[in-house]
Amino acid sequence: xxxxxxxxxxxxxxxxxxxxxxxxxxxxxxxxxxxxxxxxxxxxxxxxxxxxxxxxxxxxxxxxxxxxxxxxxxxxxxxxxxxxxxxxxxxxxxxxxxxxxxxxxxxxxxxxxxxxxxxxxxxxxxxxxxxxxxxxxxxxxxxxxxxxxxxxxxxxxxxxxxxxxxxxxxxxxxxxxxxxxxxxxxxxxxxxxxxxxxxxxxxxxxxxxxxxxxxxxxxxxxxxxxxxxxxxxxxxxxxxxxxxxxxxxxxxxxxxxxxxxxxxxxxxxxxxxxxxxxxxxxxxxxxxxxxxxxxxxxxxxxxxxxxxxxxxxxxxxxxxxxxxxxxxxxxxxxxxxxxxxxxxxxxxxxxxxxxxxxxxxxxxxxxxxxxxxxxxxxxxxxxxxxxxxxxxxxxxxxxxxxxxxxxxxxxxxxxxxxxxxxxxxxxxxxxxxxxxxxxxxxxxxxxxxxxxxxxxxxxxxxxxxxxxxxxxxxxxxxxxxxxxxxxxxxxxxxxxxxxxxxxxxxxxxxxxxxxxxxxxxxxxxxxxxxxxxxxxxxxxxxxxxxxxxxxxxxxxxxxxxxxxxxxxxxxxxxxxxxxxxxxxxxxxxxxxxxxxxxxxxxxxxxxxxxxxxxxxxxxxxxxxxxxxxxxxxxxxxxxxxxxxxxxxxxxxxxxxxxxxxxxxxxxxxxxxxxxxxxxxxxxxxxxxxxxxxxxxxxxxxxxxxxxxxxxxxxxxxxxxxxxxxxxxxxxxxxxxxxxxxxxxxxxxxxxxxxxxxxxxxxxxxxxxxxxxxxxxxxxxxxxxxxxxxxxxxxxxxxxxxxxxxxxxxxxxxxxxxxxxxxxxxxxxxxxxxxxxxxxxxxxxxxxxxxxxxxxxxxxxxxxxxxxxxxxxxxxxxxxxxxxxxxxxxxxxxxxxxxx
Numbered sequence: 001x002x003x004x005x006x007x008x009x010x011x012x013x014x015x016x017x018x019x020x021x022x023x024x025x026x027x028x029x030x031x032x033x034x035x036x037x038x039x040x041x042x043x044x045x046x047x048x049x050x051x052x053x054x055x056x057x058x059x060x061x062x063x064x065x066x067x068x069x070x071x072x073x074x075x076x077x078x079x080x081x082x083x084x085x086x087x088x089x090x091x092x093x094x095x096x097x098x099x100x101x102x103x104x105x106x107x108x109x110x111x112x113x114x115x116x117x118x119x120x121x122x123x124x125x126x127x128x129x130x131x132x133x134x135x136x137x138x139x140x141x142x143x144x145x146x147x148x149x150x151x152x153x154x155x156x157x158x159x160x161x162x163x164x165x166x167x168x169x170x171x172x173x174x175x176x177x178x179x180x181x182x183x184x185x186x187x188x189x190x191x192x193x194x195x196x197x198x199x200x201x202x203x204x205x206x207x208x209x210x211x212x213x214x215x216x217x218x219x220x221x222x223x224x225x226x227x228x229x230x231x232x233x234x235x236x237x238x239x240x241x242x243x244x245x246x247x248x249x250x251x252x253x254x255x256x257x258x259x260x261x262x263x264x265x266x267x268x269x270x271x272x273x274x275x276x277x278x279x280x281x282x283x284x285x286x287x288x289x290x291x292x293x294x295x296x297x298x299x300x301x302x303x304x305x306x307x308x309x310x311x312x313x314x315x316x317x318x319x320x321x322x323x324x325x326x327x328x329x330x331x332x333x334x335x336x337x338x339x340x341x342x343x344x345x346x347x348x349x350x351x352x353x354x355x356x357x358x359x360x361x362x363x364x365x366x367x368x369x370x371x372x373x374x375x376x377x378x379x380x381x382x383x384x385x386x387x388x389x390x391x392x393x394x395x396x397x398x399x400x401x402x403x404x405x406x407x408x409x410x411x412x413x414x415x416x417x418x419x420x421x422x423x424x425x426x427x428x429x430x431x432x433x434x435x436x437x438x439x440x441x442x443x444x445x446x447x448x449x450x451x452x453x454x455x456x457x458x459x460x461x462x463x464x465x466x467x468x469x470x471x472x473x474x475x476x477x478x479x480x481x482x483x484x485x486x487x488x489x490x491x492x493x494x495x496x497x498x499x500x501x502x503x504x505x506x507x508x509x510x511x512x513x514x515x516x517x518x519x520x521x522x523x524x525x526x527x528x529x530x531x532x533x534x535x536x537x538x539x540x541x542x543x544x545x546x547x548x549x550x551x552x553x554x555x556x557x558x559x560x561x562x563x564x565x566x567x568x569x570x571x572x573x574x575x576x577x578x579x580x581x582x583x584x585x586x587x588x589x590x591x592x593x594x595x596x597x598x599x600x601x602x603x604x605x606x607x608x609x610x611x612x613x614x615x616x617x618x619x620x621x622x623x624x625x626x627x628x629x630x631x632x633x634x635x636x637x638x639x640x641x642x643x644x645x646x647x648x649x650x651x652x653x654x655x656x657x658x659x660x661x662x663x664x665x666x667x668x669x670x671x672x673x674x675x676x677x678x679x680x681x682x683x684x685x686x687x688x689x690x691x692x693x694x695x696x697x698x699x700x701x702x703x704x705x706x707x708x709x710x711x712x713x714x715x716x717x718x719x720x721x722x723x724x725x726x727x728x729x730x731x732x733x734x735x736x737x738x739x740x741x742x743x744x745x746x747x748x749x750x751x752x753x754x755x756x757x758x759x760x761x762x763x764x765x766x767x768x769x770x771x772x773x774x775x776x777x778x779x780x781x782x783x784x785x786x787x788x789x790x791x792x793x794x795x796x797x798x799x800x801x802x803x804x805x806x807x808x809x810x811x812x813x814x815x816x817x818x819x820x821x822x823x824x825x826x827x828x829x830x831x832x833x834x835x836x837x838x839x840x841x842x843x844x845x846x847x848x849x850x851x852x853x854x855x856x857x858x859x860x861x862x863x864x865x866x867x868x869x870x871x872x873x874x875x876x877x878x879x880x881x882x883x884x885x886x887x888x889x890x891x892x893x894x895x896x897x898x899x
Contacts, residue, residue: 040053040062040136044062044063044064047064047066047147048066049066049147049148049149049150050063050064050066050067050070050127050147050148051063051064051066051067051145051146051147051148052064052067052083052145052146052148053143053144053145053146054083054100054143054144054146055143055144056100056101056104056144057082058082058083058084058096058097058100059079059081059082059083060078060079060081060082060083061079061143062078063075063078067148070117071086083146084096084097086117086118087115087116087117087118088115088116088117088118088124092115095113096113096115099111099113099131100131100144103131103132103133103144104133104142104144106133109132109133110130110131110132111129111130111131111132112128112129112130112131113128113129113131114126114127114128114129114151115127115129117148124510125150126150126151127148127149127150127151128148128149128151129146129147129148129149130146130147130149131144131145131146132144132145165184166184166185167184167185168184168186169186170186170267170268170269171183171184171186171187171189171190171191171267171268171269171270172184172186172187172265172266172267172268173187173264173265173266173268174256174258174263174264174265174266175206175222175263175264175266176258176259176261176262176263176264177261178203178206178219178222179199179201179202179203179206180198180199180201180206181199181258181259181263182258183195183198183199187268190239190241190247190249190268190270191209191239191241191242192241192242192243192245193242197242207219208240209239209240210237210238210239210240211237211238211239211240211246213238214237214238217237218235218237221235222264225253225255225264226262226264233252233253233254234250234251234252234253235250235251235253236248236249236250236251236271236275237249237251247270247272248270248271248272248274248275248276249268249269249270249271249272250268250269250271250274251266251267251268251269252266252267253265253266253267292311293311293312294312295311295313296313297313297392297393297394298310298311298313298314298317298374298392298393298394298395299311299313299314299390299391299392299393300314300378300390300391300392300393301383301388301389301390302330302331302347302378302388302389302390303383303386303387303388303389304386305330306327306328306329306330307325307326307327307328307329307330307331307334308326308327308388309326310322310325310326314393317364317366317372317374317393317395318334318364318365318366318367318372319366319367319368319370320367324367331343331344331347332344334364334365334366335362335363335364335365336362336363336364336365336371338363339362339363342360342362343362346358346360346378347378347389350378350379350380350389351380351387351389353380356379356380357377357378357379357380358377358378358379359375359376359377360375360376361373361374361375361376361396362374362376372395372397373395373396373397373399373400374393374394374395374396375393375394375396376391376392376393376394377391377392377393378390378391378392379391420437420439420519421439421521421522422439422519422520422521423436423437423439423440423442423443423499423519423520424436424437424439424517424518424519424520425437425455425517425518425519425520426506426515426516426517426518427454427455427515427516428514428515428516429476429513429514429515429516430454431454431455431456431472432452432453432454433451433452433453433454433455434452434515435448436448436451436452443491443497443499443520443522444458444489444490444491444492444497445491445492445493446492456469458489458490459487459488459489459490460488460489460490460496462488462496464486464487464488465487465488467485467486468485468486468487468501471483471485472503472516475503475504475505475513475516476505476513476516477513479505479507479511479513480505481503481504481505482503484500484501484502485500485501486498486499486500486501486523486527487499487501487520497522497524498522498523498524498527498528499520499521499522499523499524500520500521500523501518501519501520502518502519502521503516503517503518503519504516504517504518532705548566549566549645549646549647550563550564550566550567550568550570550571550645550646550647551563551564551566551567551643551644551645551646552564552567552643552644552646553641553642553643554584554641554642554643555640555641555642556599556639556641556642558583558584558595559580559583559584560579560580560582560583560584560587561641562643563576563579563580567579567646570646570648571587571588571615571616571617571618572617572618572619572621573587573618588615588616588646589613589614589615589616590613590614590615590616590622591614594613594614598611598627598629602629602630602631602639602642603631603639606630606631606633607628607629607630607631608627608628608629608630608644609628610626610628611626611627611628611629612624612625612626612627612649612653613625613627615646623648623650624648624649624650624652624653625646625647625648625649626646626647626649626652627644627645627646627647628644628645629642629643629644629645630642630643630644647687649687652687742791742873744788744791744873745788745789745790746786746787746788747786747787747788747789748784748785748786748897749784749785749786749787749789749792750783750784751783751784751785751792751796751816751823751825751894752776752778752780752783752816753783754789755789755792755793755796756776756778756796756814756816757776758793759793759796759797759800760774760776763797763800763801763804766801766804767804767812770804770807770808771809772804772807772809772810772811772812773810773811773812774800774804774811774812774813774814775811775812775813775814776813776814776816777813777814777815777816778816779815779816779817779818780816780817780818780823781818782818782896783816783818783823784896784897785823785874785894785895785896785897786895786897787874787876787894788870788873788874791870791873791874792870792874794866794867794870795867795870795871795874795876795892796814796825796827798863798864798866798867799827799867799890799892800812800814800827801863802863802864803827803828803829803831803888804829806829806831806832806888807829807830807831807832807887808831808832809830810829810830810831810887811829811830812827812828812829812830813826813827813828814826814827814828815828818896819893821895821896821898822893822894822895822896823893823894823895823896824891824892824893825891825892825894826889826890826891826892827889827890827892828887828888828889828890829887829888829889830887831887831888832884832885833882833883833884833885833886833887833888834880834882834883834884834888835884836883836884839880839882842864842880843864843865843867843868843878844865845862845865871892874894875894875895876892876893876894876895877892877893878890878891878892879891
């Protein structure tokens with residue numbers, strides 16, 4: 001059989017003890033007489049630890065094999081070395097040299113110290129040394145013997161012990177001079193104070209932590225302990241938390257040396273519940289039975305091989321009734337066959353008094369055959385004169401499953417680094433990579449082995465890399481984690497990628513930085529996108545600054561946040577600052593109450609398109625503007641600001657006025673209508689060309705760069721453009737009808753198939769934008785008429801479009817049915833309705849129910865006039881039923897196509 005492993009010369013533990021005994025006898029014998037070379041050789045050979053003999057200058061005279069092996073020296077050349085050469089070079093060297101000299105000068109008999117030596121691995125290890133002066137009866141005369149004891153593991157153990165104490169789930173105090181000098185996190189939690197507050201308490205403050213009824217007793221015990229008297233280490237007392245709550249505490253105190261001074265280490269346990277149970281148990285003998293019967297832990301008694309008692313919880317655990325188990329079943333009836341031998345052996349050990357109590361796990365089998373995992377804690381007891389096993393049992397099936405899941409999770413965590421989309425690395429303080437994860441091939445097309453070089457070797461000459469170099473160097477010098485930074489690195493194929501770097505310094509046990517660990521994320525696409533966005537924003541800024549339309553952003557309170565030069569110059573201001581100081585109400589509208597109307601409409605609708613009003617310049621002059629705006633809201637629906645576009649439409653309004661004049665004149669003279677159309681073509685098409693040009697330019701430039709919310713602002717421009725186009729179409733169509741130049745083409749037309757189904761997609765979209773329902777119902781088996789397809793389509797388009805326009809909630813329905821020899825079409829909405837006073841003027845051109853710049857709805861009053869003309873063209877009858885705020889119904893009657 002191989003010897004048990006030992007780091008002390010390869011000896012087994014019994015051999016080492018025997019050898020130590022012999023060495024002790026030798027030392028006792030040798031201490032009684034002078035030393036000589038023969039005795040020294042025996043000591044050197046017998047020592048199981050490093051042993052060295054030095055002269056007055058610490059030069060080595062002799063050393064045993066263990067000492068020689070520790071530093072990989074040649075034993076024949078050992079006298080060429082000085083013992084101090086092997087020690088850590090610090091200010092303690094002179095103290096050690098002086099202490100050795102004092103031994104020779106007989107100023108002290110023995111010298112002990114703790115040192116750090118440089119072993120053969122060049123790492124520092126902690127050792128205790130014991131040095132003694134010896135006289136020889138031969139030529140050596142005198143020397144100092146030094147024995148070294150490795151305490152590296154002891155130091156590490158103390159550090160680990162400190163961490164365990166600080167992170168213990170038990171409350172631990174250290175009390176010195178009746179003050180708390182240490183309290184772990186759990187101790188602070190139990191007391192209700194922070195650790196700093198506990199440290200700041202004087203003796204009177206510490207006393208306040210103890211209930212007055214226990215204060216004198218507890219502090220007297222502490223005083224006796226500090227004076228060296230032996231007292232019971234286990235005590236109970238009532239503690240007072242910071243919030244005034246009283247709890248019972250059980251402590252276990254031990255006397256320790258803390259920072260060179262006597263102290264008490266106190267392990268504290270809150271036993272309030274335990275005291276409560278004990279008190280209740282005294283008051284009633286039945287409380288134990290109640291606790292047992294209601295316990296959420298299974299409790300059992302085994303007597304003479306049978307289960308003589310189980311509580312309800314244990315019976316339920318195995319799916320039995322109590323009566324089915326008690327005195328009828330034995331452990332083998334509920335234990336898995338593979339674990340039965342172990343369970344029976346553990347029962348025997350307790351019955352034979354080999355052990356008092358035992359905690360272990362086994363697999364149980366329930367009544368239904370289900371296998372469960374249980375944990376049992378049982379002990380030997382004499383009950384009613386019978387030797388029994390009494391214990392507690394808990395179903396830990398869920399816990400075992402959890403442990404299995406945790407084990408599986410740990411395995412997954414070990415693999416996560418290799419499956420991450422980040423690359424992980426470690427490099428030393430010289431920037432040489434020591435570890436690179438497998439993502440290196442994806443990132444750089446290099447294998448991890450190929451990257452065992454300085455990482456700076458594949459960094460490009462991009463100036464941004466200098467920041468990264470400096471931060472890494474700072475982390476090495478200071479030991480502090482630095483902020484993330486960006487690098488440009490070179491792939492194997494010479495292509496370049498951008499990576500985001502996050503790294504932390506690695507320190508040894510002495511706090512010295514020995515390397516850097518970090519992670520790289522490939523942000524090439526993101527970086528390029530950000531650069532493109534930056535360039536796009538610069539281009540957009542240029543468009544914003546040079547736009548011919550006024551662009552603004554204001555708060556609901558009227559503060560002007562932003563305005564481009566085109567806007568404040570349009571209003572006669574020399575700078576944005578001057579314009580901003582006026583506020584939105586004073587700086588823009590002729591009538592400040594218009595601002596209140598604007599805000600009210602924005603609160604209701606969230607946007608305004610083509611809002612027309614009168615603006616005021618700095619010098620007091622007025623002009624006409626058209627404004628389109630939207631409300632920008634936060635995540636809770638609160639309006640942050642309004643942003644919009646303002647256009648000077650003075651010329652346009654003048655053109656509209658001329659249009660009205662031309663219309664009146666056109667009723668008298670067809671000649672004037674030609675001039676009117678030419679004028680309108682010029683005045684209306686010019687601004688629409690400007691709108692379309694800038695819309696397309698800006699939209700193409702910022703597509704995919706701006707946020708969806710900002711990009712959707714183009715809908716303001718689009719809606720304004722559609723309005724102008726619709727105005728031109730309506731005017732031209734009306735002109736053609738009035739001048740008789742419209743060329744009709746009568747063909748067979750199916751109102752449902754050819755007209756309504758073709759219009760439905762676009763009109764449904766408009767309805768959906770307003771959250772309205774648009775339905776088409778066809779109850780006619782034949783909806784064909786003889787009509788002009790273009791004008792029929794315009795009839796339905798205008799009527800349904802108006803229904804959507806003037807309906808804010810509810811629905812629009814189009815119903816097709818047959819009535820004798822006619823086809824009836826009904827357009828019904830739940831909109832704002834039409835007043836009785838306005839109904840007679842409904843089909844008159846250029847009329848609207850609301851007038852002026854504060855009107856709520858856009859339009860020029862031509863739509864329904866055209867519908868009337870087109871109905872006449874197709875020999876269709878049109879009628880309307882409406883009531884204000886109750887919706888409208890338009891009815892069309894078309895002659896049925898006869899074959």
